[in-house]
Amino acid sequence: MTVYTLAREAGFTVEAGADAEDREVKGVYCCDLLSMVMGRAKADTAWITVISNVNSLAVASLADVACIVIAEGVPVDAETRAKAEQQEILILSSPLPVFETGLAIHRCIGAAE
Amino acid sequence: MAMSDEIRLRFEISGDDFTRAGEASSSVKKELKKLGIDPQAVRKVAIAMYEGEINMVIHANGGAIDVVIHPDCIDMILKDNGPGIENVALAMQEGYSTAPDNVRSLGFGAGMGLPNMKKYTDEMQIETERGVGTTVTMKVHI
């Protein structure tokens, strides 16, 4: 399932990354500590976090995740949004807490298989 | 690439700009992708270099990174004139971090950077002297 399909099915909004590639999502990873994400997140996963800043963008790009999902409806600031557009990184926003967000994605990807 | 060919890239890393940290690693990642290097090797280099780059910004007030792309491997040399690392064995342990609160709130400080650099490279050396600086040398085979 691709990021846009996932966003639609799970009811998440696309916050940034209009020009980014609509990549296939192959799993879920949740963590807020950046170097934990660097070390443990697999490529092509949806990365769920509540921290949204420009440093998360670098991590998402270098760890090669499919998209960032900001949980708990935490707002994405203008600078992060602008940089995400520029670096072509997809950011989704979920109103749900981290666990429920992960569960929703897991169910969507599972159902699509 | 012929054996004699190598590509050298150099980056100056400024010590006070968190928002720009990662730009050097990103541009190396792009360059390696363009050269058609195996995506798994590219990802290893990107992760290891980013961790080193961000450590320079957070712990050493910046420095310089040299990347040398050989036909069979990629070398990264990260040199700073920061405070040095007092106990390298301790710093290499997962979870050890002296990151200040202001950077922890940005998501740094898990104490996983150096362990990630070790994990994602084939060779890694740290030379460090208190009050003089730190040089981290890493190699990833292609």
Ligand SMILES: Nc1ncnc2c1ncn2[C@@H]1O[C@H](COP(=O)(O)OP(=O)(O)OP(=O)(O)O)[C@@H](O)[C@H]1O
């Ligand atoms: N270039 C450096 N100069 C001085 N000290 C360093 C340098 N790199 C690492 N250190 C020391 O080693 C410790 C461990 O580094 P490591 O990268 O593993 O964790 P961290 O940077 O604290 O947190 P993170 O998980 O976000 O990387 C640091 O907290 C710091 O004390």
Ligand SMILES: [Mg+2]
């Ligand atoms: Mg670090």
